[in-house]
Amino acid sequence: MPQHIVVSAYCSVWKIMFEEEAKVIKGILGKNCTAIYHIGSTSVPKLSAKPIIDIMPIVLDMQKVDEKKSEFEILGYEYVGELGIPGRRYLRKGKEERTHQIHIFEQSNKQDIQRHIAVRDYLRTHQEVARQYEALKRTLAQKFPYDITGYCNGKESFMQKLEQEALIWKKNADLLE
Numbered sequence: 001m002p003q004h005i006v007v008s009a010y011c012s013v014w015k016i017m018f019e020e021e022a023k024v025i026k027g028i029l030g031k032n033c034t035a036i037y038h039i040g041s042t043s044v045p046k047l048s049a050k051p052i053i054d055i056m057p058i059v060l061d062m063q064k065v066d067e068k069k070s071e072f073e074i075l076g077y078e079y080v081g082e083l084g085i086p087g088r089r090y091l092r093k094g095k096e097e098r099t100h101q102i103h104i105f106e107q108s109n110k111q112d113i114q115r116h117i118a119v120r121d122y123l124r125t126h127q128e129v130a131r132q133y134e135a136l137k138r139t140l141a142q143k144f145p146y147d148i149t150g151y152c153n154g155k156e157s158f159m160q161k162l163e164q165e166a167l168i169w170k171k172n173a174d175l176l177e
Contacts, residue, residue, distance in 0.1 A: 002096060002146045002147070002148070003096045003097070003098060003146070003148050004096065004097070004145060004146060005050060005140075005141045005144060005145055005146065005147075005148060005151050006050060006051070006141060006145075007048050007049060007050055007134075007137045007138050007141040008048060008049065008050070008051045009048050010044075010045060010046050010047055010048060010049070011051065014042040014043075014049075014051070014053060015038065015043075017042075017053050017099075017100075018038040018042070018043070018053050018055060021053060021055060021100055022036045022038075022055060024075065025055060025057055025102065026057075028068050028071045028072065028075075029057060029059060029064075029065065029068065032059045032060050032061055032064045032065065033057050033058065033059055034058050034059065034060060034107055035057070035058040036055065036056065036057045036058070037055070037056040037057075037058075037116070037117060037120075038053070038054070038055065038056075038120075039054045039055070039056045039103070039116045039117070039119075039120050040052070040053075040054030040101075040120070041054075041123075041133075041137070042054065043120050043124075044120060044123045044124050044130060045124065046127075046130070047123060047130050047133070047134055048134045048137065048138065049137070050137075050141075051099075052094075052098045052099060052100065052101055053099065053100045053101070054100075054101050054102075054103065055100060055101070055102045055103070056102075056103045056104070056105065056113070056116055057102065057104045057105075058104075058105055058106075058107050058113060059104060059105070059106055059107065060106070060107055061106070062087070062089065062104070062106050065089050065104055066089070072091055072102075075093070076093045076094070077091040077092065077093045077100075077102065078091065078092050078093070078095075079091050080092060085103075085112065087105065087106060087109050087112070088103055088104065088105055088109075088112065089102075089103075089104040090102070090103055090104075091104075103116070114167070114170070115163055115166070115167060117170075118163070118166040118167050118169070118170035119159075119162060119163055119166045121166070121170065122162070122165065122166035122169055122170070123162075123166075126169075129162065129165075132158075133158065133162065136154070136155060136158055137155070139154075140154040140155060
């Protein structure tokens, strides 16, 4: 059965779910993990989202991550590989009713790390854009309740524009610091 796409009202438990899973992930990755971030819609307070916790660990050496594949699989993660983003390791947990997704990047991959953090922080500080994104997600979830490709394709142009705006905003904010 395909994944059922549901957009839920924001839930404060998502932050706790991230923190608990982050501890487990850090335990597996050890000193190779230099940072771990809660990203995606569940990391934005008050934003409705698919109730899937997106986690972004930053590591020194991706080969050491690949050596831990079986430890993630024991926890119920599917180790998917790059899945369209070179240099990333993508893992998902929960099969069709997914609960967690991990996006691992090497510390040297500044571009992908920065874009994920910029989008998260932009949505946290730009409520009107967050509301537009929420409305789009709700519409797409109704239109494509079992079609993740249709859902993702429907968000693509909005997300590209959002990412560009977020990166410019983040660069300007960093210059002011």
